[in-house]
Amino acid sequence: MSNKAVSYAGPGKVEVVDIPYPEFELKDGPGVNPANVGRKVDHGVILKVVSTNICGSDQHMVRGRTTAPEGLVLGHEITGEVVEVGRDVEFIKKGDLVSVPFNIACGRCRNCKERKTGICLNVNPDRPGSAYGYVDMGGWVGGQAEYVLVPYADWNLLKFPDKDQALEKILDLTMLSDIxxxxxxxxxxxxxxxxxxxxxxxxxxxxxxxxxxxxxxxxxxxxxxxxxxxxxxxxxxxxxxxxxxxxxxxxxxxxxxxxxxxxxxxxxxxxxxxxxxxxxxxxxxxxxxxxxxxxxxxxxxxxxxxxxxxxxxxxxxxxxxxxxxxxxxxxxxxxxxxxxxTGQCPVMKYHRGLMQAILHDKVSIAKNVNATAVSLDEAPKAYADFDAGAAKKFVLDPHGMVKAA
Missing domain, CATH: 3.40.50.720 (NAD(P)-binding Rossmann-like Domain)
Known part of the structure; x- marks a missing residue:
């Protein structure tokens, strides 16, 4: 199955490339810590990406202001539909529509148990804390793609209670992954x-x-x-x-x-x-x-x-x-x-309550940040416009599901 994705191509450049469809194992690739290569992810799911946002943190890498390697697949703000479920996943089901916290957390370590999911001790051999598609974060493949692997699915994913209602508010709910x-x-x-x-x-x-x-x-x-x-x-x-x-x-x-x-x-x-x-x-x-x-x-x-x-x-x-x-x-x-x-926001500490505020019309976050949906192929232009100061939050729509909603 095809899997187009947005990758860092050197200072000031991103490109849309073809990458392998995800498997329940972390493969070698740009930015992957050697200690994570071959890591089994039977506790994960594969998502069909419904929406995935461009973040200012991505721009730091694209400007060449980090040590990110060329070829790194970008994207840590992910909302998706579950299309495959790993062997050890118990509660998340195929067809669920979910928000993915940008922090990758195991749910088992001391920090996770203390609600400090931004500094999980078990997902990144380099240092506490991890994220999808980000430099020095362990090498988990980014979600600015058609499909993405999410580990520790039962722990990490926030399931939306009503799929149809969620799709109607998808431009608001996509902001729950990070910003x-x-x-x-x-x-x-x-x-x-x-x-x-x-x-x-x-x-x-x-x-x-x-x-x-x-x-x-x-x-x-x-x-x-x-x-x-x-x-x-x-x-x-x-x-x-x-x-x-x-x-x-x-x-x-x-x-x-x-x-x-x-x-x-x-x-x-x-x-x-x-x-x-x-x-x-x-x-x-x-x-x-x-x-x-x-x-x-x-x-x-x-x-x-x-x-x-x-x-x-x-x-x-x-x-x-x-x-x-x-x-x-x-x-x-x-x-x-x-x-x-300071430090990464522990998304899980807040995302359920903020989801409820969105679903019950207490806040209009998409309007306030000027959420603007574009196709995956338009990602290079969106990155350039954002870098130039556009007053927009660009939301990539890999399968046209945001536009359809």
């Missing part, structure tokens, strides 16, 4: 609650998901900062205040909005390719957002940091940043007794 829980995790980690004032750095899809989540959690004022006016306009479309960081320090603009230059809660949805503020807005300065958040978050506040930071960035302008070392004003954070929450 909606990730944005929600950023807001929860920052301590957002009823009446909070919140600053979200970054108006890409994760930033907009964090802003949406802040509203869902009861925030009084949500302020979103970015350099791209189209993205800021999208934030304003669902009730956010906005800050154009190219016009100066966010602190001054926040004071104009709130009357004080600080917020209760701060969220970094930018990550390691951050740029400066004001006159330096076109200059890469990877610690800018973190230092700014310490400056504008009240003493005793928390910083949720769902934005990606890496241990290896070969494209960094500074030697230290190539190893993930940033010039942080950590003394400021210490003086203000800030709490920092």
């Amino acid at each position: 909606f829980p990730t944005g929600f995790h950023g807001a929860v980690s920052a301590g957002v609650g009823v009446g909070s004032t919140v600053y979200v750095a970054g108006a890409g899809p994760v930033g907009l998901a964090a802003a949406t989540s802040a509203h869902l959690l009861g925030a009084a004022v949500v302020i979103v900062g970015d350099l791209v006016e189209d993205r800021l306009a999208k934030a304003r479309s669902f009730g956010c205040e906005t800050v154009d960081v190219s016009k100066g320090d966010p602190k001054d603009q926040i004071e104009q909005i709130l009357g004080v230059p600080e917020v209760d809660c701060g969220v970094d949805a930018v990550g390691f390719e951050a740029r400066g503020h004001g006159d330096n807005a076109q200059t890469e300065a990877p610690a800018t957002v973190l230092n700014s958040l310490m400056d504008i978050t009240m003493a005793g506040g928390s910083l949720g940091i769902p934005g990606l930071y890496v241990t290896g960035d070969p494209g960094a302008a500074e030697p230290a940043a190539r190893e993930g070392s940033l010039s942080l004003r950590f003394g400021l954070g210490f003086a203000k007794s800030h709490v920092f929450v």
